[in-house]
Amino acid sequence: MGRFLSLSKPSTKLPLYACSSMAVALTSTFSPRPFFQFPRFKRNPSSLLNSIAPFSVSSQLSNATAEGGSFSGRVGFLGLGIMGTPMALNLIKAGCDVTVWNRTKSKCDQLINQGAKYQASPADVASSCDVTFAMLADPQSAVDIACGVNGAVKGMGPGKGYVDVSTVDGATSKSISESIKETGALFLEAPVSGSKKPAEDGQLIFLTAGDASLYETVAPLLNIMGKSKFYLGEVGNGAAMKLVVNMIMGSMMASFSEGLLLSEKVGLDPNVLVEVVSQGAISAPMFSLKGPSMVQGKYPTAFPLKHQQKDLRLALGLAESVSQPIPMAAAANELYKAAKSHGFSDQDFSAVVEALKANL
Structure with missing residues (x-):
């Protein structure tokens, strides 16, 4: 680049x-x-x-x-x-x-x-x-x-x-x-x-x-x-950089959603998980900001889920153009598509957790 x-x-x-x-x-x-x-x-x-x-x-x-x-x-x-x-x-x-x-x-x-x-x-x-x-x-x-x-x-x-x-x-x-x-x-x-x-x-x-x-x-x-x-x-380099950034963000949110639900399933307090994550090497402002409302099942829209899925789709196309495998992003994209099918398109992209709650 x-x-x-x-x-x-x-x-x-x-x-x-x-x-x-x-x-x-x-x-x-x-x-x-x-x-x-x-x-x-x-x-x-x-x-x-x-x-x-x-x-x-x-x-x-x-x-x-x-x-x-x-x-x-x-x-x-x-x-x-x-x-x-x-x-x-x-x-x-x-x-x-x-x-x-x-x-x-x-x-x-x-x-x-x-x-x-x-x-x-x-x-x-x-x-x-x-x-x-x-x-x-x-x-x-x-x-x-x-x-x-x-x-x-x-x-x-x-x-x-x-x-x-x-x-x-x-x-x-x-x-x-x-x-x-x-x-x-x-x-x-x-x-x-x-x-x-x-x-x-x-x-x-x-x-x-x-x-x-x-x-x-x-x-x-x-x-x-x-x-x-x-x-x-x-021209094209700015678009590519943005798609890479949003590809990472979407994959991170999907993984974070899995962690929140898993912690709850095994009897842990997901709110404590958010706090633990916020103090460790994997701390990210996104987790601290979105985590508490996700635990409550609330997704006030800052970045619509449908746009995150669109960006993952475009990132997959970008990767395909240079024969670069991005399996984590591909899996995350399927999760966002499932969340869209459950009616969460216009809610915040953190609503992707709802696709996991549906046991898909």
């Missing part, structure tokens, strides 16, 4: 990240010349990364990226679900000029009340904004919103950028990228690691790939919505 850069956000949001009209780092950004043109990035992003040592940030990225910078343009946001709504809201709270769209218009109301503008289609959003973000539920939705009737592509053109933060497979991401680039616009894939609470707290992790100049331009926006960001080179 090549080398990558990790840029971490300071622990405290400073006014430097605000998207106000007083921003100075990109004051010439929106001149008649396409604002994403940075001469130093004429090379392919992947060749750029292969030519530098890891973490040599300041010599390769502008001060705006390395130090936080500012963004003074208009930001579009498509898709206002569990993740998209808090992400867009954080941009609004930071002072950004945000325009939103969602298939169900009522989901836009909260953001409109907070100061967002509204447009009637993805094409209208893209046409009226300098950078457009998209957070969709699955590959088909991502393609439809970008390339379908009244899709964002119809509003794109030179001087604009499209940032897809959805979790999709690499082929889908590359297809969307090609359609966006045909208009003269730039494309960046930036799937996120993190669920509802990190999205609300601005603590997401962005796994980006694509146009390096667009990455540099939107870095201040990523800093508002997340705690860190990785640039991974060519």
